[in-house]
Each structure stands twice: as C-alpha cells, then as structure tokens.
Amino acid sequence: MIDQVRTIVDSALQLRGRLGASDGATALLGAIPELDSMAVVSLITALEEHFGFTVADDEIEAATFATLGSLADFVQHKLDA
Amino acid sequence: MSGNGSRVPFDAFFLPAAGGERFCIFHPANGAPLGSVLYVHPFAEEMNKSRRMAALQARAFCRRGYNVLQIDLLGCGDSSGDFGDARWNAWNDDVALAADWLARHAEGPVHLWGLRLGALLALDHLRQAGRSFAGLLLWQPVISGAQFMTQFLRLRLGSEMLSGAAAGSGTEQLRAQLAAGRALEIAGYELTPQLASAIERLDLAALPPENVPSHWFEVNAEGKPSPGLRRAGQTWSSAGAEVELHAVRGEPFWSSVEPCECAELIGATCDTLSLAHA
Numbered sequence: 001m002i003d004q005v006r007t008i009v010d011s012a013l014q015l016r017g018r019l020g021a022s023d024g025a026t027a028l029l030g031a032i033p034e035l036d037s038m039a040v041v042s043l044i045t046a047l048e049e050h051f052g053f054t055v056a057d058d059e060i061e062a063a064t065f066a067t068l069g070s071l072a073d074f075v076q077h078k079l080d081a
Numbered sequence: 082m083s084g085n086g087s088r089v090p091f092d093a094f095f096l097p098a099a100g101g102e103r104f105c106i107f108h109p110a111n112g113a114p115l116g117s118v119l120y121v122h123p124f125a126e127e128m129n130k131s132r133r134m135a136a137l138q139a140r141a142f143c144r145r146g147y148n149v150l151q152i153d154l155l156g157c158g159d160s161s162g163d164f165g166d167a168r169w170n171a172w173n174d175d176v177a178l179a180a181d182w183l184a185r186h187a188e189g190p191v192h193l194w195g196l197r198l199g200a201l202l203a204l205d206h207l208r209q210a211g212r213s214f215a216g217l218l219l220w221q222p223v224i225s226g227a228q229f230m231t232q233f234l235r236l237r238l239g240s241e242m243l244s245g246a247a248a249g250s251g252t253e254q255l256r257a258q259l260a261a262g263r264a265l266e267i268a269g270y271e272l273t274p275q276l277a278s279a280i281e282r283l284d285l286a287a288l289p290p291e292n293v294p295s296h297w298f299e300v301n302a303e304g305k306p307s308p309g310l311r312r313a314g315q316t317w318s319s320a321g322a323e324v325e326l327h328a329v330r331g332e333p334f335w336s337s338v339e340p341c342e343c344a345e346l347i348g349a350t351c352d353t354l355s356l357a358h359a
Contacts, residue, residue, distance in 0.1 A: 004303075011302040011332060014339050029243075034338075037239040042336060045232045050301065052309025054228055057251030062243045 005047075005072045012046040013039055024069025029062060040065060053078045091139075096152070098178055099171065101161025105179065107186075108139045108149040115358050116189035116215060117148040119179055121206075123197035123335055124280075125164070125233070125270045128157060131196055131335040134342060138194075141347045145355055148187045152179040154202075165264060165271030169205075169279030176206040180214075190215030192354065197335055198223050198280070204288040216357055217295040218350055221335065224313050226283030230256075236268045286313045289322035296353045297326050300343050304330035327353065 006019050013034040019026065029035055035043070043065075044055055055078070064074045092109070095102035110117075120135060122128045139149040153160040154175045156167035176193075183191055193214050195203035200222035207214060223229045234252040235242065242251065255265060259274045266272075297314065299306055306314070306326045317324045331343035 007302040014332060014337055014341075037243060038236070039338075040243060041232070041235045041239065044235070045336070046333070048228060048232070049224065049309055050307045052224070052307070052312055054225075054231070057242070057253060060242045065243070 001072045001076055002068060004050075005075055006068060008046050008050055009043065009068070009071070012043045019068070022068055024067060024072065026068045028067060028071065029065040035065065047075060051075060051079060053081075096178060096182060098155070098161070098175065100155060100166065103155070103161070103175055103178065104153040104159035105182070106139075106151045108143045108151075110143050110146045110148045112146055114148050114187060114189055115146040117150065117183050117187045117191045118142050118194050118218070118354070119176070119183060119191055120149060120151045121176060121193065121195040121199035121203045122151070122154065122157065123199045124229075126268060127197050127335040130337065130340070133340065134334050134346070135196070137342065138347050138350060141351050142354065145351050147192075147354065148183070150179055150183055150187075152176070163271065165273055167273075168275055169202075172202055173206050173209060176202060177210060177212075180210070180212055184212070190358075192216045192218055192357075194218040194220070194350075195222070196220040198226075198229060201226065201283045201285060201288065204285070204290060205283065207290045207293060208288065214293055216354075217290065217293055218354065219295060219297045220346070220350070221299055221333075222285050222297060222310070222313075223283070224285045224309055226280045229283075230277055230281050233267060233272070234265075237265065286316040289317040289320040289324070291322075294323040294357070295325070296350075297324060298346060298350060299326065299328045300331040300333065300346055301328065302330065302332075304328050325353075 002024055010019050048055060064070055092107045094105055096105050123131055142149050152175055154172045156162040156164045191214055193203040200219035231252050234255045238251060258265060259277050262274055264271050264273045299310055306328045314324050314326050327349050329345040329349050331345060332341045334341050334343055
C-alpha cells in the first residue's frame with residue numbers, strides 16, 4: 001500500500017521520483033513544498049480516481065496528509081469501508 | 082489560415098451555430114484518408130492543459146492517414162459564448178454539428194475521441210445521435226460525473242478543506258447553492274446549476290454503447306489500468322459492450338501544474354486506430 005500511495009503522490013505532485021525509497025514515516029504536508037492546498041485537491045482526486053472511492057468533505061483533515069504512512073492508512077481505511 | 086513548415090497543415094474556421102459560431106480546426110490526413118477522428122475536449126482548465134497533447138495526437142493521426150476535426154464547444158476556447166452560457170445539451174448539439182460537417186467534407190468512417198469529461202460527452206452523444214460511429218477512443222474517461230463535480234467544487238475550497246472548517250462550508254454547501262439556483266465562480270469558470278446538474282447525473286458504467294467498439298486509455302505512474310476504471314470496464318463487458326483497456330506510463334497532462342507530454346499514449350492510440358482498419 002505504501003508503494004502504491006508513494007507512486008500516486010509522486011505522480012500527482014510531479015516529484016519525478018524525489019520521494020525515493022521513503023517509508024511510512026516520511027513527512028508530506030509541510031515537508032514537501034509542492035504539497036500546497038491546491039495540490040492536496042489534486043492528490044485527493046488522484047487517489048479517488050485510482051482506487052475508485054469517494055472522499056467526503058469531513059474526512060479531509062491535515063493529519064491525513066502528515067506522512068506517507070498516515071495517507072496510506074487513510075487509503076486502506078477507505079478500501080476496507 | 083494554415084499551418085506550415087514541417088508540420089502537418091491544418092485549417093482553422095468558424096462554424097455557424099446556435100448563439101454564434103464554434104471554432105474548429107480540421108487537420109487533413111496525409112495521403113488518401115482512411116477515415117476521420119472527431120475530438121471532444123475536456124472540461125474547463127483541463128481543456129487548456131491538454132491542448133498540446135491534443136494537437137500532437139491530431140498530427141500523429143494525420144500521419145497515419147486520418148483526418149481530425151477539433152471543435153471548441155459553446156463557451157469554451159475560441160467559440161462564442163461565455164462558460165456560463167454552456168449547457169450539456171448545447172454541447173451535445175455541438176458534437177452533432179461537428180459530425181455533420183465531417184459527413185459533408187470527409188469520406189470514410191468516423192471515430193470519436195474524447196478526453197476526460199469529453200469522453201462522457203462522446204458517449205452521451207452516441208446514445209442520442211442518429212448517426213453511427215466506427216469506434217470510440219476514450220482518454221482517461223471520467224468515471225463518475227458526481228465525483229468529477231465534487232473535485233471541481235473542491236478547487237474553490239482549497240486550504241479551507243484542511244482547516245477542518247470544511248464540514249460546514251464544503252462541497253455540500255456549494256451544492257446547496259447550486260440547488261438554490263445560484264451559479265458559482267470556480268477557478269475562473271462560471272458553473273451554472275443547469276450544467277452542474279447535467280454533469281452530476283453522468284456515470285461511465287451506465288453508458289455502454291451498442292455495437293461500437295471502444296478503447297479506453299489510461300495514463301498513470303504504474304502503466305496498469307486502475308481498479309476504478311477496471312470495474313467500470315467490467316460493467317461494460319457484462320452489458321455486452323466491446324471494450325478494451327490500455328494503460329501507459331505517464332503524468333496526468335490534463336491536470337498537471339508543469340506542462341508534460343506522453344508520447345507513449347500517442348503511439349498506443351495510433352496503433353489501436355490503425356489496427357481497427359487493418
């Protein structure tokens with residue numbers, strides 16, 4: 001799951017592989033300059049389109065985008081729902 | 082007006098239409114035409130971002146022996162009207178107008194080529210048109226119109242979404258404003274209740290065409306069809322539609338901040354079209 005989410009983050013933010021072999025602890029929001037508020041919108045869209053789930057307004061919070069791990073947990077939670 | 086140099090020549094013109102004119106570009110095939118391709122562009126800013134890829138693909142089709150017609154829909158690009166004048170049915174009429182023009186000016190089978198929301202417009206048109214098409218080439222089709230609208234509405238929320246304030250002022254509230262008959266300004270585009278409600282109702286899985294072979298092309302980092310699109314494809318297959326999924330590696334050129342191209346997509350799309358006539 002981490003690998004899939006890393007690939008989508010890289011593609012949506014056009015990081016061109018900059019995340020490298022990052023793990024779940026890798027910080028996203030606040031650590032990656034490309035991840036501004038509009039990029040968060042693109043990232044949510046990319047996750048929705050890839051996995052085919054829908055994210056509700058009240059599910060979106062900063063903590064979800066804190067690290068690669070927190071984002072992967074969120075995706076897993078959506079897929080299990 | 083014609084292009085020149087080493088590029089494929091093209092003709093730009095205005096077609097008279099309801100409420101004014103529609104801007105069109107016709108790219109004639111190199112040599113005797115095998116058929117034609119009608120391009121249906123995507124929504125709002127995605128149309129601008131994908132201009133270059135659409136032009137590159139159009140020229141590639143010409144080199145393979147196909148004419149290409151591009152039309153700017155009502156309220157889009159260089160056509161008449163503002164975005165706020167656009168209506169789904171008017172866009173459907175514009176696709177018909179372009180198809181009529183091709184029928185009068187070009188010989189051979191016509192394929193519809195739609196990108197993102199343009200793919201759903203092409204499919205919706207196919208359901209309503211009395212005309213038959215030889216095939217469908219759908220690039221990164223929007224799967225759910227409702228989800229697509231949510232994504233568009235989020236552009237207006239931006240940072241609000243992360244502040245936790247979105248619960249009271251999020252996409253639901255924007256939808257309530259639309260439901261109350263108020264148009265919204267989003268990322269520089271006027272979204273009317275009429276257009277929004279028409280798009281909300283669209284569902285890729287529910288639009289399988291009858292007797293028209295379809296090819297879906299997806300661009301992503303893995304070069305494999307995503308679970309979301311695979312599911313929609315299975316629904317089509319179960320409904321008896323002839324659909325093939327293709328996935329290539331690349332970046333989302335229709336939405337990316339930095340302009341990008343995807344040569345692999347152009348190659349795969351050309352190969353598919355050539356095979357259809359082999």
